[in-house]
Amino acid sequence: MLGRVRRALADVVPDERPYEEVVGRDYLRTHGRRSTEETIELLAENLADYRAIVHRAAAEDVRMLVMRLLARRGSQEMLVPPGLPPDWLAAADPVWIHDRAASTPQRLDRVGSVVTGCAVAIAETGTIVLDGSPDQGRRRISLIPDHHICVVRVPDQVVSSVPEALERLDAARPLTWISGPSATSDIELDRVEGVHGPRTLEVILLG
Amino acid sequence: MSGTFVGMPAFPEAARTAVGNATLRGNLRHATHTIRAKRARAVAEVSDWAELREAGRRIKDHTLRHLDRYLEQLEESVTAAGGTVHWAADADEANRIVTRLVKETGESEVVKVKSMATQEIGLNEALLEEGVHAYETDLAELIVQLGRDRPSHILVPAIHRNRGEIRDIFAKEMGAWGRPAPEGLTDAPAELAEAARLHLREKFLRARVGISGANFMVAETGTLVVVESEGNGRMCLTLPETLISVVGIEKVVPTWRDLEVFLQTLPRSATAERMNPYTSTWTGTTDGDGPSAFHLVLLDNGRTDTLADRVGRQALRCIRCSACLNVCPVYERAGGHAYGSVYPGPIGAILSPQLRGTASEIDASLPYASSLCGACYEVCPVAIDIPEVLVHLRERVVEGGPAVREGNRVLLKPARGHAAERAAMRAARWALARPAALRAGQRLASRTRRLHPRTLPGPGRAWTGTRDLPPVPAEPFRDWWQRTRGGEDETK
Numbered sequence: 001m002l003g004r005v006r007r008a009l010a011d012v013v014p015d016e017r018p019y020e021e022v023v024g025r026d027y028l029r030t031h032g033r034r035s036t037e038e039t040i041e042l043l044a045e046n047l048a049d050y051r052a053i054v055h056r057a058a059a060e061d062v063r064m065l066v067m068r069l070l071a072r073r074g075s076q077e078m079l080v081p082p083g084l085p086p087d088w089l090a091a092a093d094p095v096w097i098h099d100r101a102a103s104t105p106q107r108l109d110r111v112g113s114v115v116t117g118c119a120v121a122i123a124e125t126g127t128i129v130l131d132g133s134p135d136q137g138r139r140r141i142s143l144i145p146d147h148h149i150c151v152v153r154v155p156d157q158v159v160s161s162v163p164e165a166l167e168r169l170d171a172a173r174p175l176t177w178i179s180g181p182s183a184t185s186d187i188e189l190d191r192v193e194g195v196h197g198p199r200t201l202e203v204i205l206l207g
Numbered sequence: 208m209s210g211t212f213v214g215m216p217a218f219p220e221a222a223r224t225a226v227g228n229a230t231l232r233g234n235l236r237h238a239t240h241t242i243r244a245k246r247a248r249a250v251a252e253v254s255d256w257a258e259l260r261e262a263g264r265r266i267k268d269h270t271l272r273h274l275d276r277y278l279e280q281l282e283e284s285v286t287a288a289g290g291t292v293h294w295a296a297d298a299d300e301a302n303r304i305v306t307r308l309v310k311e312t313g314e315s316e317v318v319k320v321k322s323m324a325t326q327e328i329g330l331n332e333a334l335l336e337e338g339v340h341a342y343e344t345d346l347a348e349l350i351v352q353l354g355r356d357r358p359s360h361i362l363v364p365a366i367h368r369n370r371g372e373i374r375d376i377f378a379k380e381m382g383a384w385g386r387p388a389p390e391g392l393t394d395a396p397a398e399l400a401e402a403a404r405l406h407l408r409e410k411f412l413r414a415r416v417g418i419s420g421a422n423f424m425v426a427e428t429g430t431l432v433v434v435e436s437e438g439n440g441r442m443c444l445t446l447p448e449t450l451i452s453v454v455g456i457e458k459v460v461p462t463w464r465d466l467e468v469f470l471q472t473l474p475r476s477a478t479a480e481r482m483n484p485y486t487s488t489w490t491g492t493t494d495g496d497g498p499s500a501f502h503l504v505l506l507d508n509g510r511t512d513t514l515a516d517r518v519g520r521q522a523l524r525c526i527r528c529s530a531c532l533n534v535c536p537v538y539e540r541a542g543g544h545a546y547g548s549v550y551p552g553p554i555g556a557i558l559s560p561q562l563r564g565t566a567s568e569i570d571a572s573l574p575y576a577s578s579l580c581g582a583c584y585e586v587c588p589v590a591i592d593i594p595e596v597l598v599h600l601r602e603r604v605v606e607g608g609p610a611v612r613e614g615n616r617v618l619l620k621p622a623r624g625h626a627a628e629r630a631a632m633r634a635a636r637w638a639l640a641r642p643a644a645l646r647a648g649q650r651l652a653s654r655t656r657r658l659h660p661r662t663l664p665g666p667g668r669a670w671t672g673t674r675d676l677p678p679v680p681a682e683p684f685r686d687w688w689q690r691t692r693g694g695e696d697e698t699k
Contacts, residue, residue: 001278001294001296001456001505001507001511002275002278002279004296004507004511004614005274005275005278005456005511005514006275007511007515007611007614008511008512008514008515008520008611009272009273009274009275009514009515011517012272014272014273015269015272015273019269019461019462022265022269023262023265023266023269023465024261024262024265025262026255026258026261026262027255027258027259027262027468028254028255028258031253031254031255046481050480050481050484101495104412105411105412105413105446106412106413109408109412122482124481125481125482126481126482127482132493132496138495138496138497139441139444139445139487139496139497140445140446140496140497143438143441143442143445162467162470162471162482163464163467166463166464166466166467166470167464171425171427171428171430171463171488171490172288172428172490173490173493174487174488174489174490174493174496174497175486175487175488175489176441176485176486176487177470177482177485177486177487177488178484178485179480179481179482179483179484179485180484181484182436182437182438182484182485183436183437183484184346184347184400184436184437185242185362185363185436185478186345186346186347186350186363186365186437187346187365187370187373187396187399187400188234188237188238188241188369188370188396189237189238189239189241189242189363189366190241190396191478192396192397192400193397194397194400194401194404195346195400195403195404195436195437195438195439196344196404196407196408196411196437196438196439196441196442197437197438197441197484197485198438
């Protein structure tokens, strides 16, 4: 197939300029200038715009907030990534379920909630990104339960834009970018929230 | 491409039938107008849209012009990350590879992420012949599969169905495929989405093999990217033990950083969102997280033939956002099925005749399925000049000439059925090269103008079937110019 490609490109003069020079990248790194606080505000606004439920908490209040959110949801069990700060769940009632290699998807499907950290959050698009670090766990745990609580440390984990986020992320890790709860536009091109992923996404901005 | 579309009538016939269907026209009009307005708002939000579009164009153009280099680099990166790369020259080869890979797992069921490439090669049908059932898990693909229907849009394949029709399909068909639809299902979109969630969940949880496409492949890192909304993609990419991705060779981009362009332009162009709900990226396999075996099938199937065409190769920049479908006045009225391909609309009109060649009636007619209004070019996030390629392909259909098919140089014959047009053009060439003859002809035409028919007889009838014959002025322009010196002296 490479032979076919080369024959098809017989007319093309190779462009040996450095790649970045070819692309140019005249677009913006971030859209607009914002203070740190304004960036966090924008993140909260954009998360909410796509129907995530946003909370803010200081370090000493987070355990009570997590407890209240789980109690309101009524989950009997919650999935807990291996490296989640234990303090966040110190006051929570549901039984801790660890994601073991032997746990079948069917078993995880009976768990009501999951609590994770995140790798980075993007203010301009209202996106949180998980990269499978110990406080986030493997990909399936933030996928199967219907209720996902994600804790974002502000301002450290917040960036303004997509270019800034990609710069921070490691391509070798499996990434999941999440912008609001699962949705579809397949029926008459109108957005409906809630298909296969968690139908309720709660984001705690911690700090 | 897919066997599903074999024997399609030419676009004008198929479109005539479609335009007569009032329900279809209503559904299409509602959906395309909804998304059109939303997209315009989403694009207006970013002040550097033009620069993002230009960067996207340059990245894709550069990659295509050095495609051999980036494909080799991609193969190395994917292999180094624990994946296995397969090369498929055409649909049959790709289907054989995937079928073999599935059979080696011992499974007889696979779950699928929505993928244009696997539709293009007719993978589901090929798997079924070998006793493997492929379950589509995207909501719209599910609607199409349950309804034994064909997709009619790149992004929302069931755009031709309204909520009432979808309810009926779910109520009637879900039981035969797995968990039946809930009793008393209404046509509320939220209820329909819930029915799909319940129906598909048992399939996700027991699936051992997943099949996907990819929106992007990064040569530098070996990363694949799937952009989606519902979470069915995440299910298929994460839960099975074996993942097989079938991806067209034009989906490669050189660097990780290039994603910053397309992850901004694709969601806004496609579903008119700042960001789609879920984007998954994976690089080979990861210990203890997700599939333990990953196969990448790189698909040619007419892409290198398209690449050989200097004008037409820009079609390979396409990132399948479908913005061009949503703004197209022809698509809005004719719908997707009339295009006789999994790629409908303006992009389909330039992609299908290049991937498949212009030998069949439908493919020869597709370059004409356009008014050349240019709206598609204007919204394209990678600036594909679709009208330019359409005109170029019309020329190829009419005049014939050199092209590449299945890797071989061929000389295409001029199409039949354009004899009258060619004769008219020859006559025009003759007359325009002879001023005296042109003048005599124009004067004759002006004097006899009262006798001119409103439509042409004979072979000209096809031309005036959709156009008015232009009225001939009482005096030829050049006579008027000489008499009045360009209007300076109108009184003469």
